[in-house]
Amino acid sequence: MKILITGAASGIGKACADHYRERGADLVLVDRTAGNGIVEGDVSDPSLWEGLDLSGLTHAVVNAGIGDAAPVHEMPFEKWRRVMQVNLDGAFLTLRAALRAIDRGAIVITASATAIKPTPMTGAYGASKAAVAHLARIAAAENARRGVRVNVIAPGGVDTAIWDGPIIDGLVEKLGSRKKAIAAMGADIPVGRFATPEEIARQIGMLLEEETITGTMLVSDGGFTL
Template identity: 65%
Template structure:
């Protein structure tokens, strides 16, 4: 049986991954700052949280917890920069470190990055930089752990219909209509669903991915082309 750690598990891509792997019969360790059924409440950026978390032997991990931030460099204060780096980068490092220690007989890890970590997009200074960094972190982890039989890959979604967009949406307008309008600018003409990204994460973690390690799966509807 698979035993999989998933962070950021109460919403968006993390929730979709939890649903997907639960349907596959996996045993799940779910972590989030929000409470919920079967959720271990904790701050992934806090080293003390990881010291107190007694992880079982893992076969997989989805390093997914993250927060958005949208502002120009000149308008981004240092406190906001550090807030994003703490969750998106420090949190990914601590999660990855804990997951690697809990993998005794090989395994597979997927780190959630972003297309903004590959393409310079205005107003994503903190977010895009943090996601570029986690891509490199995943690749280093892949290089360090291949001989242990542990594969580490990253997925770089473009626009995905999740609550990360809520600060940018007009509460007086239909949400689905606004998401569709934003997605219309992507070459394929729409944003992905969280369930689609979860299926791609599951592929990267499966035996079907073969020897894939240190790869970055770009799933952005052509945004970075």
């Protein structure tokens, strides 16, 4: 197995890399942050994909993404474009490169529960993830006959660095620690907590390896969208 993972330096991407490193997979890791075998690069830069060796690729996790939070009427256009550039353009370029390289295998794209449930303050992020989810299903329909499966995972709250910054700073100050802030945010969803990156990585592994699943979205959100 040779697997491409983007956003591999932290969060879900790192958990996926650890999951498959333990299983002896040949890894191609991409992130804006270098280190531990990671190719440093911006997934939305076409030149990255022109220079990356994906020969023999069998699987891919299209995971790199960024967040932002603002009401639609207050979202600066430059921030909207940056979210779309990374989350949608970057996912398209990654998916296209993986589809060109994989003969038979599977791809999983990380979307979000906000692609399904209209959630205030997530206009750019939610819209980008809804677009990515639909792009994945189109790719699944186009490539199933040649033995390449494409699926989507739509996590809800996951304890990753995407929350760090203005989204959580107020709660950290109020409650005294990031751990308490994450716990408070998770308490509002039906299962009562955020998922761990390792839990999402195992679910991505299932979508990559179950050979009859394609064109599906696994909503792994602890009941957030109910």
